[in-house]
Amino acid sequence: MSEKCEKCDGRGYNVVGTKKCPECKGEGKSKSVDLMKLSEKEVSNFLRNGSSCSKCKGKGELEMRDECMACSGKGAFYKCKVCGVAVDGLFNGEEVCPSCAKKQIVYKLDDSCDINEMDVGKLYHAVVRNIADFGVFVDLNSNMTGLIHSSNMKDKLEVGEAVIVNLKEIKQRGKMDLVPVKVKEYETIGLEKSLPVILTSELPNHVGRTLKVEGEIIQIKQTAGPTIFTIADETGQVSSAAFASAGERAYPEIESDMIVSAIGEITSRRDGIQLEIKGMKQLSGPREIDIRKRIESALDKRAEPHEIEFMVKSEVLEKLRPAMKEVAKVIRKAIITSTPILLRHHADADGMTAAVAIERAILPLIREVNGSDGEYHFYKRAPSKAPFYEVTDVVRDINYALEDVARHGQRMPLVVNVDNGSTLEDVPAMKQAQVYGIEMVVVDHHHPDAEVDQYLEAHVNPAHVGGDFGMTAGMLCTEVARMINPEVEAEIKHLPAVAAVGDRSEADEAKVYIDMVSDQYSLQDLKNIALALDFEAYWLKFNSGKGIIDDILNFGDTKIHKNLVKLLCEQANGMIGEQLEVCMSHVKSQELPNTAILNVLDVENYAHKFTFPAPGKTSGEVHDRICRKFEGKPIITIGYGPDFAVIRSKGVKMNIPVMVRELHDEIKGGGVNGGGHLVVGSIKFVEGMRSEVLSKLVEKVGSVDVE
CATH class of the missing domain: 3.90.1640.30 (inorganic pyrophosphatase (n-terminal core))
Structure with missing residues (x-):
């Protein structure tokens, strides 16, 4: 089988330059035309556009070519099946170099092969399947069995024994006459069915045909019956079934991310098509590299995101x-x-x-x-x-x-x-x-x-x-x-508007997102949705709560959405009210050197635990209430527990991540870490160093600038 020369891309020559066409002097137009020899359509085209020069095909220039040295101008060359070197042609009818031709060649048939891939007089690997009175049956691959007649037997064979056989004759109805042979030195060449490689996107057009697919294994799933391999190429993917025995892994040597060649029949299924694998093997070397490059290049193009205009100007x-x-x-x-x-x-x-x-x-x-x-x-x-x-x-x-x-x-x-x-x-x-x-x-x-x-x-x-x-x-x-x-x-x-309200964004973009959906959701509607999300998030813990969250965000029945949000907000506000009724009287306030009002609350001892709202939410609600009381003034609120502190602020130019790093370096043994936004965040520390950390924290927030 010849291979296209990569040096010249199969042309047999390389373009080294161009020169002006001597026929049309570089104009691309023919100088004289016999109108009597032109068809009516050609005459019409000539009168409209003129006639193209036949020598340069209207380009006005000709390519300057050098014969490709790699393939001697043939555009393709044979490769030795055994050692892979380039050869001029077939040697004794085989694609082998003279050196390898001196060795015996024994073919190993791929599972995709049938009698059509075999030639009389050639040697093949086989395995003894069973023994009868009249001869020995041998498997040439998983799909093809032949008989060694007892008249051709010299030595006794055992079931499971590997044997080399010579195909002496192909009889009627595809029956084979095989003769066992002993070969001291030989080269094994894998032989597979010669089939066109079809892209996965084109497979629906080939139902019922046996063909070849090349691509990457992206999933392997073992069922109670066959093994299902998902093979992807540059155009898509196909589900491919291979059967060894019920529940047994087929092709155990094949793993995910391998590049493979799979041969099989395309069948139609209820939910699409499937490749019924007859043979599959891993590809390596240049073929693997080429397929990976093609897949990656196609993926890059298919994965390109859509060009959009943002919903807001920003x-x-x-x-x-x-x-x-x-x-x-x-x-x-x-x-x-x-x-x-x-x-x-x-x-x-x-x-x-x-x-x-x-x-x-x-x-x-x-x-x-x-x-x-x-x-x-x-x-x-x-x-x-x-x-x-x-x-x-x-x-x-x-x-x-x-x-x-x-x-x-x-x-x-x-x-x-x-x-x-x-x-x-x-x-x-x-x-x-x-x-x-x-x-x-x-x-x-x-x-x-x-x-x-x-x-x-x-x-x-x-x-x-x-x-x-x-x-x-x-x-x-x-x-x-x-x-x-x-x-x-x-x-x-509407989701950006809910996010803006939920995170209390004061960005210009937030206002535009909110206005954008004002015909469907009032500002209070958005606040209620955000509160309902926070409330359910507390109870969901590590669960996604997909159905409930979808209903809160109005992706289903609008009536359920409204009733659910109303109910959750009533429950959440009730629990927030109970929490604040308890903890507000325990808030301690003082004015800092920078004129900001500092408010601190021990949420471990003066707030309900293990219920909504959590310490962070409790601190935020306390902060909001104090901000309304001292409107226009810079406010800092710290809710603290045994080994943590939650910080909320308004009108203060803080940088909490920087503060955390400074506290970590300045308080040895404090175990300080944490972060968040610039003016909203949390800090963790070891319980025994709480007094030192909180004192230093208050000192820092009292020294920052206020708006």
């Missing part, structure tokens, strides 16, 4: 566009390659709207690629209680991922972190994920630390372009979702 969004497109591209590529997506988000209104925006965009695409039940195998959403990716989270994620790899042959997931993932607190979890080759992207608005970027494929954060936390994760993710799948815009249009 300098920050425009500066973030390249990073947002990169996140969208990574997510789209994961969907196309059937890489599971794990969507992690902070368990509050902003984090939930951010995650749901992405969720609504990707689920239709996941179902399109992996079938109607694809979302149950290739997608999971999980809230994080802390506003960062905790080690608790990553351990769960890795454990579930490894189980899916073992059970379903899936790849490790792409982790999409939204409303968390930008700070040093995320690094320990990211390091664990990196050990297992888990890729990660982040869309966040917490103050970022540069160290996290080495663990990320892409990172969107307004602070990278001079923005601040007012551009919330819900706003950012809604725009990213539109880049992934523009068709979801209408249903997720």
